[in-house]
Amino acid sequence: xxxxxxxxxxxxxxxxxxxxxxxxxxxxxxxxxxxxxxxxxxxxxxxxxxxxxxxxxxxxxxxxxxxxxxxxxxxxxxxxxxxxxxxxxxxxxxxxxxxxxxxxxxxxxxxxxxx
Amino acid sequence: xxxxxxxxxxxxxxxxxxxxxxxxxxxxxxxxxxxxxxxxxxxxxxxxxxxxxxxxxxxxxxxxxxxxxxxxxxxxxxxxxxxxxxxxxxxxxxxxxxxxxxxxxxxxxxxxx
Numbered sequence: 001x002x003x004x005x006x007x008x009x010x011x012x013x014x015x016x017x018x019x020x021x022x023x024x025x026x027x028x029x030x031x032x033x034x035x036x037x038x039x040x041x042x043x044x045x046x047x048x049x050x051x052x053x054x055x056x057x058x059x060x061x062x063x064x065x066x067x068x069x070x071x072x073x074x075x076x077x078x079x080x081x082x083x084x085x086x087x088x089x090x091x092x093x094x095x096x097x098x099x100x101x102x103x104x105x106x107x108x109x110x111x112x113x114x115x
Numbered sequence: 116x117x118x119x120x121x122x123x124x125x126x127x128x129x130x131x132x133x134x135x136x137x138x139x140x141x142x143x144x145x146x147x148x149x150x151x152x153x154x155x156x157x158x159x160x161x162x163x164x165x166x167x168x169x170x171x172x173x174x175x176x177x178x179x180x181x182x183x184x185x186x187x188x189x190x191x192x193x194x195x196x197x198x199x200x201x202x203x204x205x206x207x208x209x210x211x212x213x214x215x216x217x218x219x220x221x222x223x224x225x226x227x228x
Contacts, residue, residue: 004157033216042119042205042219043158088157090217103217105157 003027006089006106013079014114021109022073023089031092032065032072037108038085046087047074079113086110117142119220121206126225128200136191136223138206147189148207148217151175158205164189165212193225200227 006023013019023032031050035043047058049065049072056063062075072091076083089106119140128134140147146165150158160173164183178197183189189208193200203224207217 006157035219040222040224042121042207042221045216045218048216090158103160105159107155107157 004089004091004104004106006109008109009107010110010112012112012114015079015081017079019076019079019083019111020073021087021089022071023091023106024071025091025104026070027093028069029091029093030069032063033090033092033103034061034063034072034074035088035090036085037088043088076111079111081113081115084111084113119206119208119218121204121220121223123223124221126223128225128227130227131195132227133192133194134200134225134227136193136204136206136225138189138191138220139187140189140206140208140218140220141187142208142218143186144208144210144218145186146209146212147183148209149173149179149181149189149191150205150207152203152205152222161191161204163212193227200225 004023004025033048034046037043047056047063052069053067054065060077086108088108091104093102122137148163149161152158159175161179162181164170167186170181170183180192203222205222206220209215209217
């Protein structure tokens with residue numbers, strides 16, 4: 001079945017540094033979503049991408065839908081302590097009519113920020 | 116404010132007991148979902164529902180059951196047949212089943228001993 005490889009698994013950075021994480025797959029996706037999850041809470045949508053090559057920003061966050069449709073990255077600029085959390089990518093496959101019953105999640109990138 | 120409410124936040128049960136997790140949304144979304152999250156893992160789909168009185172199995176439906184009698188509500192029952200029920204359970208909804216992003220509740224942490 002379809003799988004997503006999300007990397008890195010965890011990151012320890014200094015406040016003010018930029019962060020980059022990505023997701024790759026051997027399968028083609030038609031939607032990429034990026035979520036952030038705080039401890040003990042539900043994931044919150046950060047950015048949604050719907051077209052290959054699309055580059056979208058949300059404040060200090062920027063995400064891109066890869067040209068090949070098999071990857072996506074998320075960048076965070078000038079990190080701050082409240083960026084701490086787990087970031088998940090999610091891809092929606094093309095094989096089943098775009099149903100979100102086939103939304104696949106990466107295993108997450110745990111971000112720690114040192115003040 | 117519109118949103119998804121999961122209750123309770125923490126739930127403790129003895130092995131062999133069925134337990135039902137509540138999920139209510141006032142977003143007027145047609146589609147609702149249940150995911151299971153284990154430490155260091157991505158979210159895995161248990162069940163989803165496109166409309167009232169209809170639901171489909173996800174990747175890990177064994178040992179779980181759902182109902183969708185009202186648009187706003189999608190309760191999940193964890194049965195005694197579920198071999199490893201201790202986990203963090205997340206309910207989500209979306210406008211439809213196609214391309215609209217999922218909105219999540221704040222989860223229920225179930226511990227079975």
